Amino acid sequence: MEKINAGLIMLAEMEERLPPSERKVASYILEHPTKAIKMTAVELGEASKTSGAAVIRLCKSLNVSGIQELKLRIAGDLQREMVDDRDIEPNEPLQTIVEKVTTQSSQILRETADLIDDKELLRAVTSLAQAKRIFFFGVGASGIAAMDADQKFLRINKNSTALMDLHLGATAVVNAEEGDVVVGISFSGETHEVAKILEIASETPATTISLTRYGNSLVSSLADICLYTSPNVEATFRSGATSSRLAQLHVIDILFMAVATSSYEQTINYLDTTRAAIEGLHKKVVKRKN
Structure with a gap:
């Protein structure tokens, strides 16, 4: 069964380690994720000033089955509620600490599973x-x-x-x-x-x-x-x-x-x-x- 999240995490983590053409595709997707998930490999290559082949190579570098799985993962990320990842502040109320730590822990477990x-x-x-x-x-x-x-x-x-x-x-x-x-x-x-x-x-x-x-x-x-x-x-x-x-x-x-x-x-x-x-x-x- 294909995973439905963690596409943006994978792209952000790998971006600086990718070959130039694949990095351009990754950067474009990270900047325009909503647009990217509606594009074909060829369209995504044109939008990122690379090629459809670069998009396919990016998928291989990310170890995903293809552009459809990558778009599915990104779409899942976009649907997921953004988490408040702020650090603990001076004199933080106890209840806020409980909420922040619990939210962060839940997020890290879900992302790891993905x-x-x-x-x-x-x-x-x-x-x-x-x-x-x-x-x-x-x-x-x-x-x-x-x-x-x-x-x-x-x-x-x-x-x-x-x-x-x-x-x-x-x-x-x-x-x-x-x-x-x-x-x-x-x-x-x-x-x-x-x-x-x-x-x-x-x-x-x-x-x-x-x-x-x-x-x-x-x-x-x-x-x-x-x-x-x-x-x-x-x-x-x-x-x-x-x-x-x-x-x-x-x-x-x-x-x-x-x-x-x-x-x-x-x-x-x-x-x-x-x-x-x-x-x-x-x-x-x-x-x-x-």
């Missing part, structure tokens, strides 16, 4: 479901996402490890084997440590997965499978990566649920066993008799 490529998601889920070992790597706030992924996959008996130190990560990943999966998490896609881990992993038989903001980046260029979150820039008070972390956790939840449902009965047994073990931790310890 940016998920179904084919790449399926490849990621298949790799994780069949993995012998899984290494999640991230630093800073992305390290929190790696830890969350680790504890989720451990609950369904996956041999999973969260790594946040470059030296430890390199030590673990350099010995990765066929059937292992290395997941590099970086919102910017330019985090040196994450790129280095994926670079090391790419020299092994392991499968590599990146989770970054949408667009071309160093980290995504080093991965076999690329997953994306919304590229929305963090405002000042949200620079603690609140929105980006939420988007990362959203994708991790999707991966976990998809892997879990691929072996449903076995997963339920694992979850029941781990739940019972946790509940047992709170019971009084009874000393064994010799």
Whole structure:
């Protein structure tokens, strides 16, 4: 099923990284989105002083099926209510803070869902479901996402490890084997440590997965499978990566649920066993008799 949103986000994020002719088309669409969705590829090429071929190449660069999908996504963006993305202000009323944070969180989750490529998601889920070992790597706030992924996959008996130190990560990943999966998490896609881990992993038989903001980046260029979150820039008070972390956790939840449902009965047994073990931790310890 074709996605119906995120066209303008994709164009804005990729605009400066596109070849000149494709950039002209992207700029025209961003400036005149309402007009653009009523045009054919040829008309859009003429309006942007390029060609219909440039429009088709732009669609390929955005990894959409064609001009119809791109126009459908843009139309969906235009129908969606604009979100107040202002930052928190001095002495902000509590209720306003609640509304702003909730609205921003809802938007970041929806945009991230719209940016998920179904084919790449399926490849990621298949790799994780069949993995012998899984290494999640991230630093800073992305390290929190790696830890969350680790504890989720451990609950369904996956041999999973969260790594946040470059030296430890390199030590673990350099010995990765066929059937292992290395997941590099970086919102910017330019985090040196994450790129280095994926670079090391790419020299092994392991499968590599990146989770970054949408667009071309160093980290995504080093991965076999690329997953994306919304590229929305963090405002000042949200620079603690609140929105980006939420988007990362959203994708991790999707991966976990998809892997879990691929072996449903076995997963339920694992979850029941781990739940019972946790509940047992709170019971009084009874000393064994010799």
